[in-house]
Amino acid sequence: MSEEARILVVDDEERIRRLLKMYLERENFTIEEADNGETALEMALETEYDVILLDLMMPKMDGMQVCEELRKTKATPIVMLTAKGEETNRVHGFEMGADDYIVKPFSPREVVLRVKAILRRASATKFLHTDAKTKDVIVFPHLTIDNDAHRVTVESQEVNLTPKEYELLYFLAKQTDKVLSLIHIS
Template identity: 40%
Template sequence: MEQQPQQPTGARVLVVDDDPTVAEVVSGYLDRAGYVVDRAGDGPDALARAAAHRPDLVVLDLMLPGMDGLEVCRRMRDDGPVPVIMLTARGDEDDRVLGLEVGADDYVTKPFSPRELVLRVGSVLRRTRPAQSSGPLRAAGLTVDPAARRAAKHGTELALTVREFDLLVFLLRHPGRTFGREELMREVWGWDFGDQSTVTVHVRRLRGKVEDDPARPRLIQTVWGVGYRFDDTVPVAGE
């Protein structure tokens, strides 16, 4: 497999899995890739470790004893944005969608290749690094700064996940153009394969944060049978 660009050196990754073998293998691969790795075997331990040393990314098992991965993800995101890659024991679409709904930025289905997981960790972390040459984007009450990775609506900052932010930036840069879900997966996140329902979930979550009425979206519009389009000509309440 072709190697990806170098990941941010010294990035701290918290691995949360109650299976000691899985946790040990994943931690070993991440350690050899140059990451600082912390491990937790359950939800409370994960939250305590994240509070003590805020991770740059979390690899989080969905099926944890007691407090499951969904609740851990919710609580971590309550304390601030942190990229999360969810590990699921099954390939059920419901599991993947649930993980994305609570803010996971990616998911990997068990059994998985540890090497692939390391590449996904690097990919997600690189997306959190500041863009090199891009000024703020403004449309319909939204202000997005790709370099600082900050977004606001009418001056109020928006809490966006990594993938939601990337999607919003892409749509703002291509107003009026319709993109299919497969095209968005490829152009926004660099995926040439995968479940297209991922795009649907992220669009729904993003609408919930940028639309005045997410049930009747005006900015991120659905073009039936094709995909989605950002309409920057529609005024937003308050302007």
């Protein structure tokens, strides 16, 4: 974390944005703000942020939609900030691609510490990433296999597979131009 991190704070409540900005700027982070989901999505797609703090309930586009859209093209760490603390909401947030989930009311100091932890993990694994971000996805007319997410969809419906079923499907999908016998599949 030698260079100053750029953080996008997204919340429709100005007082929450101001509070987070104040605490994060004390740690020498560069803060940009958005007050709705549409603006946040535009900003996040145009600018490289190190972390995005994203409110769940916002006008125009909610945080889940923003997170889901961002995950189609970016791996920027996302921390959800929300009053919805039920387990189903937290699980859904993680399924959409959130990296952390903080329930309101929250301690601004805790938010700062969580942001620092995410930045530490990101910088520790930076050497694993290349500039050319390639996704390991196999697409057929009615079948998509996303190996990065271990997700299989058939006609836009997610299919639940056991790990062995997934491995076999992925293996066979990569062998499209080959004829295989049971002897070769071991």
